[in-house]
Amino acid sequence: MAVIVAAVTSAVTSAAYLLHKYADRKHCPWYVLLLVWATWSLGLVFFFALPFDVSSTWHERCVLTAAAAAKASSVGLVPAPVAQGGWDDIPDVTGGCVVPPWGAVPAMTPFWSATYWTSMLLGYFMSDFLKEVIASGAFTLAGRVKASLRSGAMFYIPAAVLGLIFLTYQLSTGTVTTSEVRGYCKAAANAFSLGLVILMLGYGLVEVPRYLWNKGDVEGQLRYLHFRVSEYHEASETAAARLGEAVASLELITEQVAAAECVGDTAALRRLCARVALHAEPSERAAVLAQTTEASERLRASLVAAPRVADIENLNFRTKEALTAYRRARANYSRTLARTVTQTAHCDLLRQLDDVSWDEQRESARSPNGGPGKKGVLARARLVFDRRYLRVTVEPVVWRVLAVGCALLSLLVLVCESTIIFRDIVNLSILSWLLFLDPAGGVLFLVLFAVPLFYITACVYFAFFRVKLFGFYALHSGQNSDYGSLLFNGTYMCRLAPGIVYNYLNLLHEPHRAEES
DSSP: OOOHHHHHHHHHHHHHHHHHHHHHHTTTTTHHHHHHHHHHHHHHHHHHHHHHHHHHHHHHHHHHHHHHHHHHHTTTTTHHHHHTTOTTTTTOOOSOOOOHHHOOOOOHHHHHHHHHHHHHIIIIHHHHHHHHHHHHSSSHHHHHHHHHHHHHHHHHHHHHHHHHHHHHHHHHTSSSSSHHHHHHHHHHHHHHHHHHHHHHHHHHHHHHHHHHHHHHHHHHHHHHHHHHHHHHHHHHHHHHHHHHHHHHHHHHHHHHHHOOOSSSSSHHHHHHHHHHHHHSSSHHHHTTTHHHHHHHHHHHOOOOOOOOOOHHHHHHHHHHHHHHHHHHHHHHHHHHHHHHHHHHHHHHHHHTTTTTTHHHHHHTSSOOSSSOOHHHHHHHHHTTTTHHHHHHHHHHHHHHHHHHHHHHHHHHHHHHHTGGTTTTTTOOOHHHHTTSSSTOOOHHHHHHHHHHHHHHHHHHHHHHHHSSGGGGGGGTTTTTTTTHHHHHHHHHHHHHHHHHHHHHHHHHTTOOOOOOO
């Protein structure tokens, strides 16, 4: 129980830190933050609890193997597991089965079952449902729920119909029996997630080392930031134009409603227009004043129909969408511009390292007799531990070392992935061999098991939110992520976590045995 509490606490704390770093708490509803916190915690608890669970299983098998070997040596028989063709790749561990410092972990089947089904519920229904409810332009709760259900039905109903047709075909041909339907449906539900995990993992195993290696290139990072600044500036201008058009449309509709040139209850439409106007802050309206004026002139020159409730609901949706895009683009542009200024200063400092000014500082760190005097030692220490100096000399080396380490981990994962098909014949998993360095499931086992697991997880999520297809929902540090990005991230945190865990356990190349499942 203590291990479960520790895993849950670690997951909840990590999720809270990520939420603090990424969430735009000023503009995100409190219930969105709470749901995202829950989904991120559920997704992370898989990775915090799994090493302890497998460590306990490893220790239990060590004890069983030692007991079987002791019994066989006393009666002159071969251990039953070996006689049955199992455990033949396990070395002799008749001694040294020390209980791990965290003790024996009890059976975690109820914990895994509850975590899995809760994450599936939140990942496939609640997050998508809530995202559409918030994004809807309807003004009543019933209208927003209806719009969300309509949007979800466009995907889930065709998918369910196709799934039922395929399942009926499988039952009619005898490929699947009625007793296997439940397990078959569970496997089908996870097939999409597992396929997406494999796809993103292949990209991330290459992209993560490459990304870290490029971080060590000071000049290259400046060129990259220059490109991103121009890209974000263009996106900010586009978003400002969209927001200005939405504000101009709202002003025009408000004037029409005030002049009673509308269809419906004038007082009700006036209240709806006032609710739409509350979305944008005065500073945001002032920032897009030029775009609003231009759009207003264009709209007034065209023939505009009398507004009705449906038109204001559509405008409400457009305003929220444009405002979200504008805030995201503006924050990204400001943050990237600040990073560019800082990186430019680092590049200037790097170019000065061999100049006379730095040579003079080095010389001043020496005493007149050629040795480092007391003042020279202090001056040299100030130079070596100067933060700017470290950023342009030591930090790039650290990034390159991390890149090499991640490249080796990527190679390890690729070898284990490519040899899974031979697991029932021979164990070719390098990861499994490393884990047998600590057959009792102790601290060394925990480290060797957790490091590749967290690396694979980082590769999958890094790749998933770096691919251009999902760029709209990417997370942005500095508390710049909107509710849509947070809910999308939380959804796929829950959807992908079981697939990542399943794929990682397959890397151990352990044959599937009912008595150990």
